[in-house]
Amino acid sequence: MTHAKLFPLIAAVPAIAFALSACAGSSDDQSADAADAANGEPVVVYSGRSEEVIEPLFEKFTEETGVPVEVRYGDTAEMAAQIIEEGDASPADVYYGQDAGALGALDGAGMCAPLADSIANLVPATYRSTDGTWTGVTGRARVIAYDSTQLPADQVPTSVFDLTDEQWRGQVAIAPTNGSFQAFVTGMRVAAGEDATREWLQGLVDNDVQLYEKNGLIRDAVDAGEVQLGLINHYYWYTKAAEVGENAMNVQLAFAEPGDPGALVNLSGACIVRPTDNADGARALMEWLLSESAQQWFVETTFEYPLVAGVEGPDGVPPLAQVKGPDIPLAELDDLPGTLLMLQDVGLT
Amino acid sequence: MTTSPAVPQLSLQNIFVGYGGPMVVRDVTMEVEQREFVTILGPSGSGKTTLLRAIAGYLRPATGIVTIAGTIASNERTWLPPERRQIGIVPQEGALFPHLDVAGNIAFGLRDKKKARARVTEMLEMVDLSGLEKARPHELSGGQQQRVALARALAPAPSLVLLDEPFSSLDASLRFDVRTQVRRLLADIGTTAVLVTHDQEEALSMADRVAVMSAGRIEQVGAPWTVYDDPTTLNVARFIGDLVELPVTEMQGASAHTAVGWVPIRDHSESESSSGRVVLRPEQLVLVAERGVGPDPQGVPGTVESIRYHGHDSLTSVRLNDGPLVDVRSAGGAGVAVGDVVRVVVTGTARMFADPVV
């Protein structure tokens, strides 16, 4: 192509750029159009749960209510930190994360708007904040996944504190950037104390613990025999079992002994972000998350525990009452920043 | 390496060199004695650089024998690569290594690292650049670079050094001084040298012997004055010095009649043809002012068309009444002005050549 021909092509760049940028952020504008056609502005959600897991939920919301949703995906802590950094300028309307600690941090930074009693009271007190600023949406149990081809069930450790033993060198998998793991560590700090937790974390590092980005990856790694043990949330096993069938899976679940930090029952929860400009939409989403429709969706699709009374737990999963984690109100798991610092110090993040 | 006294430093026998097509060097045979300074003079395209590169070993001759200091460097069977010929080369553009300083350049070909430093100092003194050991090539002037290149070539004390138009990239004002220095240096050390150039002033002033090359062949080899005064071919005559060429109208014995009158011819045998042309040097012609002429005037009349004054001599172009334009060289001023009527007189003898085939 000669210079002469390049000339008009390149001269068109700014024109094309502007034209394209008008269409870009495409889903924004498209959903904005849909919004205008449907029912008002979109609700902006900052989600600490991954797109592939949770997007269908938001789509269901828009289907059922006609309210459009725009979601920004990231890690639980990251999204909470983002909202705090953004402050009053935050475009977020609703925050949905996987860790009570993150919600506590948001609350502590004054970024949560108070929830109407009608919403808050839907959920038992243990699973929401004491001052009515955030609420749990689903419950999840921490479990130890193990490779049944390498380990018979009775040899699986019953306490997470055993995982620093020499025999598990290089055989334990965790996901330190994941909200649920961070919540579990916060729980350990509350239950067993700062020093014991730090020692344990350091012990894991010294024992060549394997790091993964996501719980799903840990589950798959255990299934493949890459590691023998992994710390994940219960429902990851069930979602895969629904797909490929129990018998096809080498990975099995074990619950830690009652009272052990490893048996923590944590929650996924949400709050309305205080500087929201779409209070109506935000409230509608919060209500819907605690509606039977949504809770049933969780039960059937993600095998998590519903927190709203009157909804049956997922099939095949030990009922919530049976799982005994350490005796801590989840609202106390609010020092996520402290946990993050500790993880950083130890070198896990 | 020292050579036994009688053996020539360089001997070329029937050298033909080509690049795969027609031969660029044709049937060159010559010898260079020890301590001699020979220049190979020729216009561009005459093959002189090719010949030099063949001697150096960068090219392999198609046929012929190159003998260096009594050892065969190249013939049908054997061929010594350049690094084994122990010849010093000063290339046209100097080719100093830019990544080394002056000392590094000069010491490059020296094996004995311990003695290198002393030798470098010695060489720098010889080329009059003492103290510049740490200088980088790009910091030096053109003349200094050439001198360092020479020092580098001479440092390993080769018995033969080849120079490829080494002064052509220098300013005209520098050339004379650098040339003189180089000539003196080589004479002092006693290194045999072959210098290739198209500059006849250079060739004539520096050489013990000059080899004139044209179209791949050596036309004449001889002392500078021989080549100048007594060219054996028309090419040589034309290439060296200014020339006055005049056609022969009539022969009488050993004299030829030309536009400037009768000219005695050197080495002319009766059986040779009676047509051709006579070549004279401008200094063989003398101007006589018309008014100073008596009843029996010598020479032929003409009009001064232009005068080129050079300070030490003048070249006056005179349009003869018969038509041709001749140049007359006189020492100092010409003593005439443009438009003057003068008479031109021939002195000395001349050579006669057959007319060239066009």
Add this chain to the structure above:
Amino acid sequence: MVNSMRPPLLLIAAAVVSVAVAAIPLLYLLVRTSSAGWNAVVEALFRDRTLETTITSVALVTLVIVGCLVIAVPTAWLLARTNIPGRAFFLVIAALPLAVPSYVMAYAWIAEFPSMSGIGAAALVMVLATYPYVAIPLTAALRSIDAGHEEAAQSLGLGPLAVARRVSLPLARPAAAAGVLLAALYTLSEFGTVAIFRVDAFTRVIYTAYRASFDRTTAAVLSLVLVCLALLLVVIEARIRGKSQRWRIGSGVSRPAPRQQLRTRGTVLGVAWLVGVAVLSLGVPAWSLTRLLLESQRSELDIGELVGAVVGSVSSSMLGAALALLLALPIAALAARYRSRIVRSIEGAAFLGHALPGVVVGLSLVFFTLAVLPAAYQTLAVLAFAYAVLFLPKAIGSSRSAIAHVPPGLESTARSLGRGPLRAWCTVTGRLAWPGIAAGTLLVFLTAMKELPATLMLRPTGFSTLATELWSRTEIEAFGSAAPYALTMIIIASVPAWLMGRWLARSPETAPSTDRVDDEMVRTDEVAYVGGVR
């Protein structure tokens, strides 16, 4: 061509404005860091983790430097100095990795060998992705060594091996050094590869600190350390380039050195080497990608998502390129014609952008927009601005070179014929320099398309680019579904690269020579720009 007259005040003012705008990210980073308080900064700086990260980054860069030399030197020698068959082909092969973003290569490797991780894996992929930065300029440098130097060395008694060792390679050293430093800078700034293989080098640690902590001071402090390291490399590179320019001496015409004639064994070994390098750098990723693409036909490809990502990539990159051009023109026009201390410092300041990794610019602009310009937060505008800042040096470089090639006499002639200064510039210099300027803009566009970390941090909610989509899929190891995005990115990225290559091959700056292969050689600067130092 360059005059030392005083440049017009208006031009200087425009250039200063450009530099100031481009300096916003770095300046704001300093502001934000210092506002956290001296104690916090010192504490973050002297943490063990910081030292570990520094060591890891330095180790990675060192490994990459060594690896690049090991691969590039023999390759360049074979291509430039021997008669090995297929030279033109292998030269193209050597340049091709530049069209593939390094994290796409990393993704292709890990998809094929999922157990790859750690500094060794990252170094391997980075070497394969960046060795062209060394190989191509080194090939050109070896090719342009004057035969006279080598002949002089021969005449002084050196055999072929010694000539190579003591003359040819040292003469080519500046080109190799500049290329090596570019590769090092690239590695230091690289985010995707490092994160995929879980190496705790600076970029990854900064990004994780940004995401996983409430106090982003750590991220800011680490960013500053990274910038200092990068600046060091940039300064060293500039000095080496300056030194090599003084090596042009002599006025004679240079002859390229003759090619070494390889015997059978040499030819076989040489071809085996070149093919081996090609297989590793291109064959493995191509194979991996193809396999993934074929397999992913089973999983659904959401065309809507793919198109959305393409539109996102193209629109943001185009805007970024246009903005970069706008900022670059005054600086380039100034630097091309005038040489004064002011001009040199303006130009120098603009080139600091070279030393800013994407993750740092992203972080800093997040801070900046939230604190100063909330309306711009998470908008396309700030993303385009990030691209413009990151790639400003490229735009300046090509524009300046294009403008400098237009003889200033033309402009003065236009003025003597009655045009005002601005009009003369536009209709004469601007018009003639346009192809070069346009090529530079195209280059910024090409590089912006591949950008990852800043895009992740700054993009509007719901906005995606090919890079971010590929990334999020790779993060969850959904390699199959990432394949179409990788392929699309390569296709789109190679069109401008191909155009650029053809334009460069035909530009008068390329040294003419008898060897057809030499027509495809490019100088170090152009190579760096073509490949993108990010």
